[in-house]
Amino acid sequence: MQQQPTEVVSPRHDPPPTGGSGDVSDALMAKPTWSDHDLIGHGIPIYDVPFVTVGGGLGSFAMVDILRVAGVSAEHMVALSDLDQPSETYEHLAKNSQIPSHERLRSDSGSVLDCLWGWPGYALREAIADRNPKRAWQVMTEPILAEYFTPKAGQVYESVTREANRIGWSSMVKKGVVRTVRRREGGEYFVLFTPATGTAATKRIAYRCRYVHIAVGYPGVKFLPDLQAYRDKYQDYAKVLNAYEPHLHAYEEMLRRPTTVLVRGSGIVASRVLQRIIDDRDNTGAQTTIVHLFRSYPDGYQGDKRTFRRPARNGWSYQAFNYPKSAWGGQIRYTLEKLEGQERSDYIDQLGGTNTAPRKDWQEQLDRGLEQGFYKQLRGTVKTVEPTADGRQVNTVVTTPDGYELGIEADFIIDATGLEASIEEHRVLKDLLSYGGADKNPKGRLNVDHDFLVRGTESGAGRLYASGSITLGGYYAGVDSFLGLQYASLRIADAMAAEGFCKKIGPLRSAAQWTRWARNKTP
Amino acid sequence: MTPTLSGRMQSRFVLLLIVGVPLTLVLGAVLPRPTATTTLSDMYEVFFAALVLVGVVGIVWELIYHGLQQFRWEKDWPTIFGLVTGIPEGIVVYLLLDRGFPWEFGDVPISLFLQMFILVWIAIWLIANGPLQIFFPRWRYQGGRFI
Incomplete structure (x- = not known):
């Protein structure tokens, strides 16, 4: 569906000046909050859409996937991205760090990015595809009788592509580069976007939206x-x-x-x-x-308490995943949620660090x-x-x-x-810190609350969320993982459901949507 | 799984209720009765007493498991643990039933008990390790808690 720019007529102001260049000016960039007229005056077309995700990688994909399951239609969401596939950046980094598609990642069977329910996991799928129960046995007996099952990188990419097709991902993607996210006078946000060459009449366009989700991955x-x-x-x-x-x-x-x-x-x-x-x-x-x-x-051991120490040997510190498993959904998650500031940062270092x-x-x-x-x-x-x-x-x-x-x-x-480079290396994040009201946590990343809302950025009814590595140092350790991206998305979707934007995923909706997922039907 | 103590308790009771109870209803009807005079209600009396014992004695077991879990760096409870803990739990439940607890049943044939207990235990274990999440997608993030 082709979107038309919204004509904005404000009752509070004079008719907007016309004949803008379609680009931003220094004066506009210096204004922390923008009005509809500011953009119209610059000749920048405004499109209305309730939800915009910035990034278009796996973080955006996980978010949109869950919102689709929560009943949001594809027309109500836009993913702004310069990627062709959600797994593109991940694949690039994995390949460089010597994980080609046939090698296994450091991720568990249940961290299935394409399936919010986590079941069937990668191990069971591999066992069925290969008609060989070995992987199913491995996942049932890990890590006691076998090493942890970890999926092949290629299996993850394929499953993400299948799910992307199911939810209509490509219809939501607009190719180009996000320039900035600014609060809008009167509430909500503008996401200023530079569309790919030849796809729009003006250099910039703006999305006016109530919800913004930022998942831009590693700044560098x-x-x-x-x-x-x-x-x-x-x-x-x-x-x-x-x-x-x-x-x-x-x-x-x-x-x-x-x-x-x-x-x-x-x-x-x-x-x-x-x-x-x-x-x-x-x-x-x-x-x-x-x-x-x-x-x-x-x-020997790292840590001097019998109940809090991990094995180390020959200079290497060992654990199955980048944090202890329960950081994703058990005792450690709850412990971390209660900590603040430097104490939280230190605890994350003890759980993670180099390993x-x-x-x-x-x-x-x-x-x-x-x-x-x-x-x-x-x-x-x-x-x-x-x-x-x-x-x-x-x-x-x-x-x-x-x-x-x-x-x-x-x-x-x-x-x-x-x-990792500092988050200011990313233009959108730097701008959010300078003009958007965001600040940094003790780890130098975006300061988010328990629901991944970026603190200080509220704009009337507008909410700005973030997920992925840019939120490390918050109340959840494993933000930079498949399961962490899904967890953050679920928390965000639940917060949005409480505000009436989408449906709460209760047991019945969940089961009905799972059967649609299993049959590869649109949500 | 990465249960919290409260998640352990909640999961045990919810799974006994939503998987254990319906399955026990079926098993009581289909498993061979030990004597010609055994009625359906005799079968259910023993089976449901066993189920209640798994729940009640389970509170103590979960405290023990939770204590043991503290010695694991990951604070997790590997899948296989959920299966093999059925052995000590089954033994304790059988001994209690056999000694007339919570009340006197007469002779409880061990083969009948084993059939029922093993089937229910494995069914709960299988459902807890995946299909449960079809209905409760937040369960795995909440340490096994439902509320």
């Missing part, structure tokens, strides 16, 4: 400061690499000649990178030596590497990072805990620490 990845300084100074983007950015050339080079790789970071992405390098050694005869630098080196999954195949590779000498571990802090004299390698000088200085000459340095 960041390098460790010493590595960033090296890259800036020597303009060397080939040898110092970030695991979240494309770096396949490094693995290709490792196949061509014996190389030394310095890996920094000891989280899940470091595990993936090490697996890739050692797989290549095992399968294609690469002669790569790995030096793994640890800043902290946990061994990886205790997978036997990874541990076997590392144990073998330590024994055979192709995987070396080193503790310390980096003093300098400089090119070697011949310019062919990078020399990292490390100060060890006992005060010695060691130089490591490596052909590649892979930063797998996964440092």
Whole structure:
């Protein structure tokens, strides 16, 4: 259905000036709150839609999916996005961090993004598709008799695509880039949007809406400061690499000649990178030596209480997922909900922090590497990072805990620490902080309440919500996960249902909608 | 599952009610009766007494499970635990019934008890591990609580 811009005639003001450029002006951008006339005066067409989600990735998808189940029609929602598929950005990051479609993610069977009910989970689906009960047995006995079942990345993407088709996702997507979200005089919001070239008559258009949902994902990845300084100074983007950015050339080079790789970071992405390098050694005869630098080196248990400690071994801290399972929906979730400010932030650090999954195949590779000498571990802090004299390698000088200085000459340095950029790196978020009334929590992300409402941004009856990694530090730890995105969406939908925007998903609606989902019928 | 203490109790009672009761009604009618003189109401008397015991004694069991769960970093209760705890629970319920608790039934044939108990336990376990969420999508986020 083609939407027509709404003609706005305000009883309170003079008729609007005409002949605007269709673009914003500095004067408009400096105004925290916009009126209908402001936009008309700039020649920016206004479209009315009750709900807009900004991002168009998996966070927006999870939100829209649940609202469709809660009875909101596709015509009442718009997803503003520069992506072709909701899983596009995720897929890109996963591929870079060495998880192609056939590899398994670090996510559990019930975290099914395409299905709010969580059942049937990925394990049961895989068992049925393969006509092999092995995966069903695994999920029933995890983690006691078997390792946690985790789905293949490709299975997740396929299921998201199927669900996207079912709910009419493509009819809700408008391609382009969101410029800003501003409060509207008299309540609600304007989402100012730059449509993809050739899709609109003006440079900008505005959506006037009661609800805005922001799920823009990671503002960006960041390098460790010493590595960033090296890259800036020597303009060397080939040898110092970030695991979240494309770096396949490094693995290709490792196949061509014996190389030394310095890996920094000891989280899940470091595990993936090490697996890739050692797989290549095992399968294609690469002669790569790995030096793994640890800043902290946990061994034994982390935590001194018998009821609050997690296992660590050889510098790695182990748990199945990025937080303890009950952070998503059990004791830890409720504990966290009661904490405020710095105390909450500290608790999230204790639950999360740097950790990886205790997978036997990874541990076997590392144990073998330590024994055979192709995987070396080193503790310390980096003093300098400089090119070697011949310019062919990078020399990292490390100060060890006992005060010695060691130089490591490596052909590649892979930063797998996964440092995230500040949320101000994202234009829409920066604008919300400057003009929209939003502020930051102790983790430097958006300060949201228990229902993921961005505090301070209310605009009359208008509500602005956020989900995903930009809300880390709030009352829910696992925001940056499939299940966390669904949880946030459910909380938001429930809050919107209480205001009458959609229907509450009670047992009957839930079951009726599940049967529609199972038969692949539109909600 | 990642139950809270209150979620454990609520889940136990709700599942006994919505799965245990209807299934027991069916089982009482279809399972072979131990003697020629056993009536349907005799069957239901024993079966429902067993069901009530699973609920009431279960309060103590859940306290124990919750205590044990505190020693798990994840504060979770793996799926398989929900199945194997049926063994000690079944033994206790049988011993109580056999010793005339809550009242005297005469002889309770162990094979009959086992058929009923195992079927009900597995049905509840299977439904708790998925299909329940078709009706209660928030249940898994609420540590097994319904309210």
